[in-house]
Amino acid sequence: MEGRASTVDVTVDCVVFGIDEAHLKVLFIERGLEPFAGAWALPGGFVRPGEGLEQAARRELSEEAGVTELFLEQLFTFGDPGRDPRGQIISVAHYALVRLSDHRVRAATDARQAAWFPVHEHPPLAFDHEEIVEVAYRRLQGKVRYQPIGFELLPRKFTLSQLQRLYEIVLERSLDKRNFRKKILAMGLLVELDEVERGVAHRAARLYRFDERRYRRLLQRGFNFEI
Amino acid sequence: MEGRASTVDVTVDCVVFGIDEAHLKVLFIERGLEPFAGAWALPGGFVRPGEGLEQAARRELSEEAGVTELFLEQLFTFGDPGRDPRGQIISVAHYALVRLSDHRVRAATDARQAAWFPVHEHPPLAFDHEEIVEVAYRRLQGKVRYQPIGFELLPRKFTLSQLQRLYEIVLERSLDKRNFRKKILAMGLLVELDEVERGVAHRAARLYRFDERRYRRLLQRGFNFEI
DNA sequence: TCGAGTGAGTGTACAGAGTACACTGTGCGC
DNA sequence: GCGCACAGTGTACTCTGTACACTCACTCGA
Secondary structure: OOOOOOOOEEEEEEEEEEOOOOOOOEEEEOOOOOOOOOOEOOEEEOOOOOOOHHHHHHHHHHHHHHOOOEEEEEEEEOOOOOOOOOOOOEEEEEHHHOOOOOOOOOOOOOOOOEEEOOOOOOOEEOHHHHHHHHHHHHHHHHHHHHOOOOOHHHHOOOOOHHHHHHHHHHOOOOOOOOHHHHHHHHOOEEEEEEEEOOOOOOOOOOEEEHHHHHHHHHOOOOOOOOO | OOOOOOOEEEEEEEEEEEEEEOOEEEEEEEEEEEEOOOOOEEEEEEEOOOOOOHHHHHHHHHHOOOOOOOOOEEEEEEOOOOOOOOEEEEEEEEEEOOOOOOOOOOOOOOOOOEEEOOOOOOEEEOOOOOHHHHHHHHHHHHHHHHHHHHHHOOOOOOOOOHHHHHHHHHHOOOOHHHHHHHHHHHHHOOOEEEEOOOOOOOOOOOOEEEOOHHHHHHHHHHOOOOO
């Protein structure tokens, strides 16, 4: 009937997304230990006693890649028997979004390397991490369209072109410039700043920031974000 | 660094939804054992050695409530420390949809009672199951609008009014009859049967069934279901 | 300083989808 | 045969999505 079954262990793994001018990238760690020593894998590790799942994910990210204070959400729990050669180990996978510009990823303290790879061009991965990345990417593509999480990937001040490029890269299709601007500005969630971008070899574009406060107020009145 | 931490146990819990003429209902089990003996709780239990998560969820549903062959999907994993007085136990929650008409829920073999309660009027629940039901209900409300999962709650042959009532109950708002029919029929996913409902004291309504095959074909061509 | 290059910024016309709305028809039961 | 209850049906308007091209501002190099 109902007995304790302590043969299952619990890990968290994180799919951390970042974006540069041309690519959506994911953060991987080179494993130092068996199994899969030397292979690339998602940052993650075992949940510790007394620790919550999100807490464990944030700790692992901080320890292994030096990234803190980022958008992070639970993704899915992978528990197929056989997914880990060490035994029955389930992974509560999370996905996270960081501003590549802010977060210089440092090498992990224990000399394991951390590196960014384009989501479609990464080395073979340990465990079922390939599948986890797939699921995370589909979730991101779905969620970015009806929740304003894309801003988590951009610098706090950004141009409309950067924002458009973000959506084009994540959704993998091109968008019409005028329609995109019309729609995003009509939502009233962007604040036009008294500042323009710098260091570009052409007319400098206006900078904007996302109005978080306003978004939360609109949410309560039943507002629906949608790109 | 990376050591085994076998202090965490893993359970699965299921939020099973069913619908009758007027209410969306959830299936609960009266607990026979401590903790929370005598309280109502979601059907669920510990994952067994060698068992996958969905597999464990289906087994528990079959054992505790006699329901089999139903729509079932992973929902979220709850792992706050302290959510279970027995120690660190995470719950991989699932949600499921059944046709109340088909599934007579039998009492569980071990004499614990199983019963349906309206989603908004159930007794106090054990553990954090209140929160799990909340999350499941929000997921259902979101998902029912852009995936044809509502049909899992209806008999295989149904009238358009039944279908409309389903959406009205789940979404908690009324829909316009003509617009609803126009939209749902325009999708071309319903097959009109040569049959009408029986035993009603008024003109009998036409019966339809959902065309699963057709839906899958349309999906591949980029079709988007939406109510 | 002037010309070339690069991306910023802007409006309109059309098509399609969503929405609001009310009456007649049919079958049953009394 | 009459009343009740729900089945079934179409149109007009509004709003949203989409397609589409040129001028302007700024920098850099010759």
